[in-house]
Amino acid sequence: MSKIVFFDIDGTLLDHEKNIPDSTKKAVELLKENGIYVAIATGRAPFMVENVRKMLGIDSFVSFNGSYVVFENKVIYKNPLHEAKEKELADLAASRGTPLVFMNEKTMKASVKFHPYIQESLATMKYTHPDFDPSFHLRHETYQDLLFCKEEEQKIYEERFPEFRFVRWHPYSMDVVPEGGSKAEGIRQLLSKLGFQLEDAFAFGDGLNDVEMIQAVGTGVAMGNAVDAVKAHADLITKDVAEGGVYYGLKELGLI
Template sequence: MTNQSVIFFDIDGTLLNHEKELPLSTKKAIFKLKEEGHIIAIATGRAPFMFEDLRRELDINTFISYNGQYVVLNGEVLYTNPLNISSLEKLTEAALLNNHPVVFMDHEDMRANVPEHEYIKESIDTLKIGRFPTHDALYYKGRDLYQSLLFCPVGAENQYERDFKDFDFIRWHPVSVDVLPRGGSKAKGIEKIAEKLGIPEENLFAFGDGLNDMEMLLTVKNSVAMGNAEKKVKEAARYVTKSVEDDGIYHGLQMVGLL
């Protein structure tokens, strides 16, 4: 391949395995792509401060965070799409009545509306990022927030989906869902980067495994689902590679002709 491509990688379950480790084969593959002049980007639901170490390790300065709501190109903010704060305040009030905590997130930090809760610890623990949200019930006031976390059991988000039409709710853990601006997605972030760089759709690639990757996989022409993805995520992609635990990124890059 002689034309420059942009390859977008999800983090959890895609770049990182289930122990939150970066497989050696993945790291070697990414640096090989960079040597050949391709652009490597991250597309994640995580906040920017949750994957700084990974960006440094892979020398990546273009990324889509918060599922498309905070997009950075070559180290500069390209696009933001904050939450509706008035609606978020009402959501938080409703969640409190149900003992469902909320975490507010901007590009620098995350703060919880309650001092502590078992759901927060249980879900954030799985990310292995070495930090937890501190308590500030009014953190949403006077600032742009790009995503919130609503902590509730599976199925409990259905009521919030009916009552709060300004938001999309995407489950990422048995006790937590991402709260996004309605219609926001990784696909929108990819569109912004491709438009800015003038990259044609045939030179865009995306790898993912989660429910929050589905629109990205449906939209990007050369999309690859990981072998560890759920069935409906695999069905959204053009290709399906091996599991992240089985050198899935390396294998997938070979499948699409990049390696």
């Protein structure tokens, strides 16, 4: 029976300096040699994971927290944001002075020319402030927005827009995805369409948006550097990403 392993990127495939440890590169090669499928599961957009995918030779991924799924370079599932509701969200954000970044599979554009929250949040992923294009979402199908506000403002948007799910990943930023959207849902779509069994799916993660993924698959692995919520639901807690956590975890599972 085919097995598949899903990896988060930041804090899982990428270490604290945003580099791929040599042990992780070796682990991914060994998985492939053993006939095990390898996929990425990320909140990032497809264009943001190209370098990682190329370095590791990975052609399958769940992106935008489950809203855009690709298997071996073929799109198999898409769940874009509701166009009219996204416009309402953008209008409310603009009225409150809250910046947004609109994202599709190819690029991202900002609703404002510059904002320090955007700059600081994206810098943690080594991205610069996107170009200004406040009407991008009106001309393109988008799969995820980034909403930049402090945690105390989050409830305002959650109550106004039940059609969306707001997933905080930074003190100043949230992912905005369709309600019901998650890495777990993207994984379920992939497994269902390709005939994989849930018990033969494994996932490694470290952040809050990995909790559902860790719970959904047959075997969930928390990195040693994972937040407590991920560790609480994991079947295995491996070492820190900087200490060969991916390699060690796969060894413990008998996959390499």
